[in-house]
Amino acid sequence: MSEQVIGSGTAAPRNIPIRKRDSNSTVAIRVRNVSKSFPGVQALRGINFELLSGEVHGLVGANGAGKSTFIRMLSGASVPDTGEIEVQGSPLLFDDPRLQSGAGIAAIYQELTIIPEMSVLSNAFLGKVPSRFFVTDKRRMERRFAELSEWMGLKIPPHANAGSLSVANQQMIEILRAVQTDQNVLIMDEPTAPLGPYERARLYELIGRLKESGVAIIFISHDLDEVLQLSDRVSVMREGLLVETRTAANWTKDTLVQAMLGDVQIVPGSKRTHASDQELLHVSNLALPGRVSGLSFGLHEGEILGIAGLVGAGRTEVLRCIAGAEPSAQGSMRFVGVDCPWPRTIREAIGRGIVLAPEDRKRQGLVLSRSSLSNLMLADLPAVAVGPVIDRSKTRERGTALARQLGFNPERLDAEALNLSGGNQQKLVLGKWLNRKPRILLLDEPTRGIDLGAKQEIFQAIRRLSDQGMGVILVSSDLEEVVEHSDRVLVMARGRQIDILDGHDATVERILNLIFAVESRASDAGVS
């Protein structure tokens, strides 16, 4: 088994062991009137902000509100147009991330900066390699890596290729890299988005410990429960403004949503309106040697089937097999009542109307150098073309309609995907496949980095399509999301199917209990 759930033991994801900050704190970072614009976008408008030493400061806001742009100013990755930033009382020198780490600030960015071809170890010490007389000190690196892994509760092999890790473990390496520099300020941009419950719990513990040792932390997330539990204070950003800062106790989830999005009603996810007996897809004995085995399940017309499991349980592999992305997959498939060979290529699966929206938007989802519009149309170009020639007005019409469905600002359709906020990039990945109106839509972590309001609209759009007969398989590390939106939930652990729960019986506790029963049995038996 290449990569399994790291460690063992039962994680209680919402139980966060954190000591709250004591009141007499000094100012670690002071920001005065910082503004930043990009061609056509005013990303930040006169931000004033204070970070106290030893506090965890939550930062929330809708997609494109300017959170990432803001923290990039603090870490020196980017320079403000106007305004001042003071760190520990002295002004920040701009335009060089290396100077900032001299200033005691480490940052974890929203997009992974892992270099997939290099080892885990090299990635962990990227740019900060311990050396003796200009020669890298491999032994010291290994020792330090082992210490930190132990401390963070990680079990990642140091000499594996970083590219072979799951996105969650790649993220943990990013975190380790920032932590090992031992700075006074740690900035984390949506660190939990790619993590499963186990890794999240480890990160919460880590944040608690760092805080105790006096590190000030800025924590960005779209998971408001998490933000409220972890933070001492929470600031809300909206359209480039920092609208309000309050202590966490003085916010509730509702007031946060209100401040972030304005008057948006958060309605709970809806279940299937009409049950269909027509089976769209039936999978028997699916196996991918060494990764998953023994999966059998059906997917009905108009159904959303959730797959729940921890990181490394094999959820992504299942989706990739069905989408034809794993040539060595074994198993038999019945598609709309007809037995057919297992798809061996992506194009074969797409030909049947089975499509996959992959989890890693930067590597597998988007062509970053192209416009948002091009990306939306990429999977279904013939639909907007007359013969070989693309019809521009049709493209724009379709693109605008899609953008509306996704809560994506249509005026930014011509922006390069590279310049969009993380959440808006994610909307493009989904939009690309919704555009194709597939028979079966496979979603791998579809809402990673998407704000609450947009998440809701996206699930409404998905439900609309599924009510017209589309089948959906949903993989998400956010168990609440899986439970809320799925008609049935398939529970996986260690590459195997454990159970299929009916929507009404599926609760987060029940799923976690099922999973951890298998996990602890496996670790008792000494299997790793």
Next chain:
Amino acid sequence: MSDADILASAPARQTANWRAQLPTLIRVYGIILTLVLLLAVVTIGNPAFISQQNVFNMASQWAPAGIMAVGMTFVILTGGFDLSVASAYSLCAVVAAYVGQNHAPSVSFAAAIAVGLVFGLANGILVAVVRINPFITTVGSGFIINGVALVLTQNAAFLVNNDDFGILGAGRWHGIPYSGMLLVIFLVFFGFVLARTIYGEAIYAVGGNYEASRLSGIRVRAVVASAYVLMGGCVGLAGCIAASQLSSAQANLDPGIIFDVLTIVVVGGTSLSGGSGAMWRTAVGLGIIATISNGFVLLDISPYYQSIIKGSIIVAALALDTGLTRLVRAK
């Protein structure tokens, strides 16, 4: 759509004046500025530069390199590279001249283009299907092709005594050279293909992100291979034009032409990492390189200084491009 997003678009509208757009404009069109400057300098130095006669001559002279730059734009956009073009170009010219000695020019040109396509296909298969690094593939195939040409010809020149053979390269219609017309037709037609067709979109997508394109159902291997085949066709035609212009050909016709072809594409601003660029950029790049080279002659600059100046201008053009962008962005 959410309120937040409607609101988020408001600041965009307010600042969408020319000032805010300036960095983008310069980043996108800065290279045109360079061309205009160069044209102005050379024209002031010697007004004969913009005479009809001179412009037509340049079009004809630069037709082979320009047509190959069209193919190279496709290859580079897919994230690849073709270093075999100089050898293939000579070989195609030799084939045209050799066949042209005893057959009709149309037959000889068809043969040369076919040879170009075959070598293009070979490169394409090696790069896209066997997945050998394009740099290695084409350096290797370049050596092989050059070797083949030398073995076949023993490095002898092939002369063609047939006036019709010269029409493609040297013929004119009301003073306009056919070769120059072909060049313009290629730039315009393939520019359209790149900018407006499904195939063009696929070229950009594959170069921008291979894996994402594959997962989107694009025939990635076919698209990559096709770029090399197109390159081969362009090389074949360029070889024909060169042979026709000289009424002869030789195995080491012009080994340096590869640098012209690459420089034309890259100076225009097409990125060597693939996925970003355009055919109009190649047209501008061609303009710049042709103007520099022709300008040297017209301005009577000593050949010793020519290389120094040419190199400096090329580097300066790229520096201007990025430098201006930063300068304007910083404010």
